[in-house]
Amino acid sequence: MVPGAVRVGWAITLAGMPDVETTSPDNPLVSQITKVLDGVNDPEIRRPITDLGMVKRIDIVDGSRAEIEILLTVAGCPMKDTLRRDVTAAAVTVPGIESVDITLGVMSDEQRTALRDSLKGGQTDREIPFAKPDSLTKVIAIASGKGGVGKSSVTVNLAMALAAQGQSVGVLDADIYGHSVPAMLGIADARPTSVEDMIMPVPTAPDSDGRTNLKVMSIGMLKPRRDQVVAWRGPILDRALHQMLADVYWGDLDFLLLDLPPGTGDVAISVGQKLPNAEVIVVTTPQQAAAEVAERAGTMASMVNQRVIGVVENMSFLQVSCPDCGKQHRYDVFGSGGGQEVAETLSTQLGYDVDLLAQVPLDPQLRAGGDLGKPIVGTAPAEPSSEALTGLAQKLIKRGRGLAGRQLNLQPAGR
Numbered sequence: 449m450v451p452g453a454v455r456v457g458w459a460i461t462l463a464g465m466p467d468v469e470t471t472s473p474d475n476p477l478v479s480q481i482t483k484v485l486d487g488v489n490d491p492e493i494r495r496p497i498t499d500l501g502m503v504k505r506i507d508i509v510d511g512s513r514a515e516i517e518i519l520l521t522v523a524g525c526p527m528k529d530t531l532r533r534d535v536t537a538a539a540v541t542v543p544g545i546e547s548v549d550i551t552l553g554v555m556s557d558e559q560r561t562a563l564r565d566s567l568k569g570g571q572t573d574r575e576i577p578f579a580k581p582d583s584l585t586k587v588i589a590i591a592s593g594k595g596g597v598g599k600s601s602v603t604v605n606l607a608m609a610l611a612a613q614g615q616s617v618g619v620l621d622a623d624i625y626g627h628s629v630p631a632m633l634g635i636a637d638a639r640p641t642s643v644e645d646m647i648m649p650v651p652t653a654p655d656s657d658g659r660t661n662l663k664v665m666s667i668g669m670l671k672p673r674r675d676q677v678v679a680w681r682g683p684i685l686d687r688a689l690h691q692m693l694a695d696v697y698w699g700d701l702d703f704l705l706l707d708l709p710p711g712t713g714d715v716a717i718s719v720g721q722k723l724p725n726a727e728v729i730v731v732t733t734p735q736q737a738a739a740e741v742a743e744r745a746g747t748m749a750s751m752v753n754q755r756v757i758g759v760v761e762n763m764s765f766l767q768v769s770c771p772d773c774g775k776q777h778r779y780d781v782f783g784s785g786g787g788q789e790v791a792e793t794l795s796t797q798l799g800y801d802v803d804l805l806a807q808v809p810l811d812p813q814l815r816a817g818g819d820l821g822k823p824i825v826g827t828a829p830a831e832p833s834s835e836a837l838t839g840l841a842q843k844l845i846k847r848g849r850g851l852a853g854r855q856l857n858l859q860p861a862g863r
């Protein structure tokens with residue numbers, strides 16, 4: 449503490465987090481500033497900075513100048529400018545405050561450990577929060593039989609569509625061959641920061657309301673260099689996946705989407721073991737050959753006891769407006785019927801209804817959005833492809849939490 453400072457007892461902090469210091473404890477402006485700072489979230493952890501012990505000191509100088517010291521979790525925190533801006537914007541809303549000086553410091557090792565422990569909230573090391581029977585997060589793995597059918601494009605657009613509808617969404621890119629999710633979301637070079645051994649997933653750019661409802665962790669972010677090739681076999685992959693589920697601070701998520709590698713390999717088996725309550729969406733194109741391999745991905749999911757909740761047919765048709773007659777013409781570029789066929793075959797094989805949840809047209813704008821890191825559901829929500837993906841998001845929100853892998857606590861009925 450700075451000399452002459454006292455701890456003010458009114459700050460409600462997480463267990464173990466220090467209170468705010470001040471040299472002017474009787475000045476009501478200090479408590480008013482603390483109150484408005486309760487509304488400022490750390491952009492990565494997405495909890496109030498006051499709860500996280502990040503507000504070290506608030507002093508009022510010359511009656512109307514606020515001096516605020518903020519502790520960053522790590523030196524060189526990529527979000528420091530956002531924090532500085534948000535804290536200043538909040539503090540100047542307090543009547544009587546005319547200027548704000550922000551000093552940025554860094555948490556000590558002890559403070560970081562206390563923060564990490566608080567965030568874990570009793571969760572033991574290496575425990576996967578989503579695997580707990582009482583987890584409220586809907587975990588959905590996006591699978592495909594083969595590469596290039598648009599699995600990652602569906603994943604990022606679905607994630608954005610869910611976030612746009614107020615859902616808190618995490619995307620775990622477990623596609624060792626592609627890991628294209630960060631680039632498709634415009635955060636290709638972003639690297640997660642960590643608090644002690646806890647990794648903060650990377651938030652995507654805030655939406656127009658300043659919210660970042662979507663955070664990402666990718667297998668590519670565990671590599672030292674972006675251009676490095678991942679050539680991991682089963683056990684290392686399994687550990688990497690465990691790390692991304694257990695050591696990443698995902699916070700309270702409504703949805704966790706997993707972009708799986710194509711096919712039926714090691715990652716699908718690991719996901720099945722680690723997340724028995726995950727549900728699966730199979731992505732296919734309308735092509736016959738693609739449909740046949742997609743069925744295998746669905747069968748694989750059921751072999752590891754995951755429920756297949758539906759099929760998405762991507763690149764379903766191309767809609768072109770005719771320069772001669774002015775009407776819209778549809779072209780079945782990749783054939784037709786593959787999605788429906790996968791849904792019907794899986795329903796028969798698995799013994800429950802597997803629906804065709806969406807048909808997403810072939811759309812050059814969707815491709816361009818992926819290349820530019822600006823998914824089409826955000827930039828052109830009225831396009832038919834965006835509408836199909838937003839419709840898929842709405843179906844998933846309405847669906848409620850599945851019962852796969854959950855303890856039902858059913859008792860035999862008494863006679």
Ligand SMILES: Nc1ncnc2c1ncn2[C@@H]1O[C@H](COP(=O)(O)OP(=O)(O)OP(=O)(O)O)[C@@H](O)[C@H]1O
Nearest residue numbers: 595596597598599600601626763809810811815818
């Ligand atoms: N509906 C669509 N319309 C037009 N282009 C699309 C559509 N869906 C995907 N694409 C494009 O097809 C290519 C492959 O898509 P994507 O990377 O999403 O497939 P994937 O199944 O995840 O492949 P992989 O598993 O090999 O990473 C990308 O260039 C993407 O922009």
